[in-house]
Amino acid sequence: MNIFYKISSHYFSNKAAPYWIVLLFDCLVVVISMLVTYTLYQGASATAVTFWPLVGTLILYLVPYIVGFRVMHTYQGVVRYSGFTDLYRVAIANFIGIAIIEFLRLTINMDKWLVSINFRELLFSWLLATVVMVGTRIVVKYLFDLVRGAEASKNVFIYGCKAGGLMLAKAIRMEEPARFTLKGFISDSEDMPGHMLMGTMVFANDEHLIENMRKANTKTLLVSPLKKNRISENQAMVDRLIEAGITLYTLNLAQTWDGSSDINTSQLQEVQIEDLLPREEIEVDMDVIGNMLRDKCIFITGSAGSIGSEMVRQISKYSPRQLVLVDEAETPQHDIRLMMANDFPGIKAETVVTSITKSRRMESLFKAYRPDYVFHAAAYKHVPMMEDNPSEAVQNNIDGTRVIADLAVKYGVKKFVMISTDKAVNPTNVMGCSKRICEIYVQALNRKLQKEAASTVGAEGKPKEYCQFVTTRFGNVLGSNGSVIPIFKEQIRKGGPVTVTHPDIIRYFMLIPEACKLVLEAGTMGKGGEIFVFDMGQPVKIADLAHRMIRLSGAKNVEVKFTGLRDGEKLYEEVLNDEELTKPTFHKKIKIAQVREYDYETAAAQIDALVAQSYLYDDMETVRLMKQIVPEYKSKQSKYEELDKEES
Numbered sequence: 001m002n003i004f005y006k007i008s009s010h011y012f013s014n015k016a017a018p019y020w021i022v023l024l025f026d027c028l029v030v031v032i033s034m035l036v037t038y039t040l041y042q043g044a045s046a047t048a049v050t051f052w053p054l055v056g057t058l059i060l061y062l063v064p065y066i067v068g069f070r071v072m073h074t075y076q077g078v079v080r081y082s083g084f085t086d087l088y089r090v091a092i093a094n095f096i097g098i099a100i101i102e103f104l105r106l107t108i109n110m111d112k113w114l115v116s117i118n119f120r121e122l123l124f125s126w127l128l129a130t131v132v133m134v135g136t137r138i139v140v141k142y143l144f145d146l147v148r149g150a151e152a153s154k155n156v157f158i159y160g161c162k163a164g165g166l167m168l169a170k171a172i173r174m175e176e177p178a179r180f181t182l183k184g185f186i187s188d189s190e191d192m193p194g195h196m197l198m199g200t201m202v203f204a205n206d207e208h209l210i211e212n213m214r215k216a217n218t219k220t221l222l223v224s225p226l227k228k229n230r231i232s233e234n235q236a237m238v239d240r241l242i243e244a245g246i247t248l249y250t251l252n253l254a255q256t257w258d259g260s261s262d263i264n265t266s267q268l269q270e271v272q273i274e275d276l277l278p279r280e281e282i283e284v285d286m287d288v289i290g291n292m293l294r295d296k297c298i299f300i301t302g303s304a305g306s307i308g309s310e311m312v313r314q315i316s317k318y319s320p321r322q323l324v325l326v327d328e329a330e331t332p333q334h335d336i337r338l339m340m341a342n343d344f345p346g347i348k349a350e351t352v353v354t355s356i357t358k359s360r361r362m363e364s365l366f367k368a369y370r371p372d373y374v375f376h377a378a379a380y381k382h383v384p385m386m387e388d389n390p391s392e393a394v395q396n397n398i399d400g401t402r403v404i405a406d407l408a409v410k411y412g413v414k415k416f417v418m419i420s421t422d423k424a425v426n427p428t429n430v431m432g433c434s435k436r437i438c439e440i441y442v443q444a445l446n447r448k449l450q451k452e453a454a455s456t457v458g459a460e461g462k463p464k465e466y467c468q469f470v471t472t473r474f475g476n477v478l479g480s481n482g483s484v485i486p487i488f489k490e491q492i493r494k495g496g497p498v499t500v501t502h503p504d505i506i507r508y509f510m511l512i513p514e515a516c517k518l519v520l521e522a523g524t525m526g527k528g529g530e531i532f533v534f535d536m537g538q539p540v541k542i543a544d545l546a547h548r549m550i551r552l553s554g555a556k557n558v559e560v561k562f563t564g565l566r567d568g569e570k571l572y573e574e575v576l577n578d579e580e581l582t583k584p585t586f587h588k589k590i591k592i593a594q595v596r597e598y599d600y601e602t603a604a605a606q607i608d609a610l611v612a613q614s615y616l617y618d619d620m621e622t623v624r625l626m627k628q629i630v631p632e633y634k635s636k637q638s639k640y641e642e643l644d645k646e647e648s
Contacts, residue, residue, distance in 0.1 A: 023069060026133055027088075030065045030097070033129035034058050037121050037309070050115050057114040061101055068096030090133045093179060098126045136299070153178040155217050156249075159231065160224025161187045161202055164253040168224055169198050169391035183216040205237065210244045222268065223250040242551040282488065285413075286517065290318030292524045299371035301356050301404060302378030304332035310516045311375050312336060316344040323349040324369050325357065327378065347509075356400035361406075366411040374408050374416045375523065376401060379435065383423070386431035387567040387638055390622045394614035397434040398607060405442050408467050409449065415468045418442050418525030420531070422475040428636040429567070433626050439531060440598050440629065441607060442469040446529040448600040468528030472519050473593070476535075484542060488549050496558035498546045506539040522590055531593040532585070555582050565637045 035058060039047045047054065074095035102119060106108055156172070158165045165185060172180040185202045186209065187193055193204035203212045213219070221241060223231050228250055231238060241248060249268045271431060296317055302308035303325035309332075323340070327333045330353050340349040349371070354361050356378050379397045380386055386393040401418065408416045420439055423432030444468035456464040482509075491498045515534070522532040541559060550558045565571070585591050610625045623640045627633050633643045 008298075011249075011551055025136075026069060027062055027066065029132050030062055030094070030125075030129050031055075031058050033123075033132065034061065034117070034125040035533065037125040037128060038117060041121050041124075043267065057117065061097075061117075061577050064104070065094065065097030065101035067100060071096060074609075091130050091516060092139070093360050094126050094130045094133070094172075098122050122238035124486070132458070153181045154224050155183045156180040156184055156220040156222045157184045157203070157213055157216070157218055158182065158222045158224060159186045159205075160227040161185050161189070161192050162195060162224070162226060164224035164226035168222055172222070179186075180220070180222065183218050186221070191295055196269065209237075210240060210246070213244075213246065219245060220247045220249065225246060225251050232483070239548075239551075242548065244553070280506075286314075286520070289524050290365060292363045293318050293320055293373065293520075295319065295321045296322065296372040296481075297369050299326070299365070299369070299374045301326045301374075301376050301400075303327045303351070304329050304336050306512055307376060307516060307519075308375075308377040309336055309339075310512045311377060311519065312340070313343075314513070314516050315375075315519060316340070316347055316349075320347065322369060322371075323347060324352065324371060325349060326352045326354060326362075326365070327352060327496065328355045355396070356404055357395055359403045362403055362407055363410075366407045370411055371408075372414050373523070374413050374616070375402065375519070376404055376416065376418045379419075379438075381421070381431060383429045383431050384566045387429055387640075390430045390619050390626070391614040391617050393434040394610055394622060394626070397431075397609045398437050399614075401438040402441055402607060402611075405445055405469065411447070413467045414465075415470060415523060415526070415528075416442065417526075418469070418471045419519060420471050420473045424473065426508050427633045428631060429625060429638065430626070433630050433633040436630050436633070437610075437626065439471050439595075440603050442471060443529055443531065443595070444598045444600040444603045445469060447597065450528065466528075468526065470523050470526035470528060471531040472522050473531060473533050474510055474515050480565045484545070485549070489553075492550055492553050492555050492558055495555070496550075497561035498550060499561050500543050501563055503543050503562055505542045505565070505571050507542060508539050510534065518587070518590060520591055521587055522585075525587075531595055533591045533593045534587045567638045597627045 030566075035047070035054070038054065054547060072089040073270050101122060158168055159169070169182055169185075169457070172178070172182060182198070182200055185192075185197050187202050188204050188205050190204075195202050203209065213221070231248075231250075238248075247270060249270055251268065293315055296321045300311055300315075300323065301310055303312055304327035308325075308327065312323065316323065325333070325336060325340075329338070333351055333353050337349070337351040338352070340347065349364075352365065356362060378400060380389075380393055405416060405418075420435050421432065423429065424436040424439055425432075427433040427436050446467075449466040449469075453464040453466045488498050518532075518534050522530075522534075526532065543562075546560045550560070572596045583594065585592055606625070606629045610622070610629065613625055614622050616622075620643065623635075626644055627643055634644050
């Protein structure tokens with residue numbers, strides 16, 4: 001037995017056998033099959049009498065078979081990785097051989113010079129040769145899987161029996177060195193369990209799932225790319241798997257599968273909590289967006305942040321003429337500079353380290369580059385921090401937005417897209433209110449420009465073009481700087497506790513790439529003046545998220561500690577004000593919020609007063625003016641609740 005393993009391990013651990021060895025083997029099989037068939041039909045004595053002329057005949061008959069091997073490339077496949085397609089090619093190649101032989105026999109009457117072999121004998125020899133060739137390949141593949149399975153690979157089940165699961169199974173069987181050994185499939189359908197698929201059993205996705213995996217000595221589940229959404233929706237299944245210590249693998253979040261191409265096993269990664277959050281796949285026609293951005297100058301603020309940096313990556317794919325990237329964080333901005341040089345060397349990218357509040361510096365950039373589109377992602381976003389620093393929130397978020405917006409108008413920008421937040425709806429904190437005031441300003445400015453354009457007829461009798469201002473609102477993005485998931489991961493790594501502010505707090509989540517795609521679609525398709533609201537799917541209870549992350553990590557004795565709501569924090573985020581209505585758009589995940597309209601002159605005067613007040617650094621007076629501009633701003637868990645009592 002040891003000798004067998006040494007020999008097989010030597011073969012299976014080396015490169016595939018040379019083509020000529022496979023070809024020679026197949027040729028021998030053909031000749032021997034025809035010789036055996038002739039003997040069975042004509043008898044051993046007839047074979048002995050005509051042996052050498054018969055051998056000559058069979059060698060000549062072998063030539064058409066070699067033609068078939070060449071046409072179907074049967075000898076170029078790696079035998080130990082043979083699949084159904086390879087076996088099918090063998091059968092067709094052999095059929096081509098006998099078809100050519102029979103054609104030559106009928107046209108030039110070869111039997112006058114050769115030993116006569118009738119068609120029935122040829123047909124049987126074709127069948128015998130095909131069975132031997134196919135059987136040999138199956139045996140070699142089985143031995144390869146057997147030897148490879150004895151090595152350090154993980155036994156796995158695959159969740160999904162259709163195209164995705166089968167392609168995944170093929171990928172792991174062809175992987176070298178092997179990481180996984182397939183032990184079974186899991187199916188949601190009623191008709192598949194109990195059947196065999198690729199030599200392994202199909203099991204039902206029921207209460208016996210964990211038991212069946214244990215019997216197969218399996219603690220790993222590979223999720224078909226077609227089942228990624230299904231498993232995230234089946235929270236009960238996920239909980240059972242995690243509780244049983246089952247490790248899950250799937251394609252990483254950044255990868256998509258077209259439904260037919262091969263799957264690269266390098267794309268497989270251990271499931272993260274992001275993969276398991278209930279959400280619906282978001283589809284955006286990026287080609288249409290790309291056509292609008294191609295050869296344009298794009299100005300992006302906050303380019304080093306979570307959203308801004310992803311915007312840079314997505315826009316760069318569509319060959320803009322120029323990128324002007326602005327952020328005041330030096331080290332992250334340097335990372336963006338390196339990323340552009342490495343990943344998009346053909347795109348001109350100006351990386352600028354400065355604050356959007358510096359009006360002279362911003363004007364120099366607008367004057368020099370004359371951008372076509374502005375994507376405004378720069379903002380202070382951390383709620384507790386802005387609660388303690390309202391003057392900075394006003395100066396950076398509000399006045400910075402005004403600086404960029406006014407310059408966009410002055411220098412003829414086609415479209416200005418501002419990235420807002422769900423915290424701007426019925427704000428309960430300074431940060432959310434500051435973003436709501438930004439929304440008010442750009443929407444009022446758009447309304448003013450729209451009226452002016454309508455009353456001014458251009459040279460061709462058309463209304464004058466103007467800078468269109470579009471606002472986008474969405475909630476938390478997965479993995480962004482300062483979001484709960486990376487914080488929880490670090491706390492779990494340190495052994496806990498995992499801190500959650502309140503047992504009932506919930507949040508909406510979206511993937512950064514998906515959020516940015518929706519921003520691009522809303523921004524490029526919007527006509528100006530809209531506040532686009534993204535459908536964030538189902539909210540997630542943060543305490544449940546923390547418990548699941550602990551179980552998924554495999555960590556023991558890590559507790560969840562409730563610390564109390566932070567200043568300005570509320571239990572749930574709203575995407576729309578109670579008084580607001582929405583209407584559908586070009587995308588089912590994007591709605592337009594119909595909000596209260598503000599007069600531009602009034603809004604501008606109020607913001608002037610607010611910005612001036614912010615430089616006195618009197619927190620109470622600054623927030624008082626913010627509440628006057630946004631009456632629905634009611635503070636929670638904050639010292640500014642006193643101001644709400646005064647108003648009542």
